[in-house]
Amino acid sequence: MTTGIPSMWTMTNMTYDTNSIQGGSWPGVPLILIGRSNHLSWGSTASMTDVSDLFKENVKGNQYLVDGEW
Numbered sequence: 001m002t003t004g005i006p007s008m009w010t011m012t013n014m015t016y017d018t019n020s021i022q023g024g025s026w027p028g029v030p031l032i033l034i035g036r037s038n039h040l041s042w043g044s045t046a047s048m049t050d051v052s053d054l055f056k057e058n059v060k061g062n063q064y065l066v067d068g069e070w
Contacts, residue, residue: 022035
C-alpha cells in the first residue's frame with residue numbers, strides 16, 4: 001500500500017434516529033471502516049507479519065556449528 005495525495009480515506013458521518021456514527025471510509029464502500037458511534041468505537045492496525053527469518057548455518061560434512069561447538 002502506498003501513500004498519496006489526495007488520501008483515499010474520506011470522513012463520513014451517518015445519523016439515524018438518535019444514533020450517530022462518524023469515521024473514515026473509502027469512496028464506494030457502503031460502510032465506515034474505522035470510526036465511532038454513541039456506544040462503541042473500532043479501528044484497524046497495519047497487521048504486518050514476519051513470515052520468514054534469515055540466518056547463517058555453518059556446516060562441515062555431517063556436522064553443524066551450534067554455540068561454538070561442532
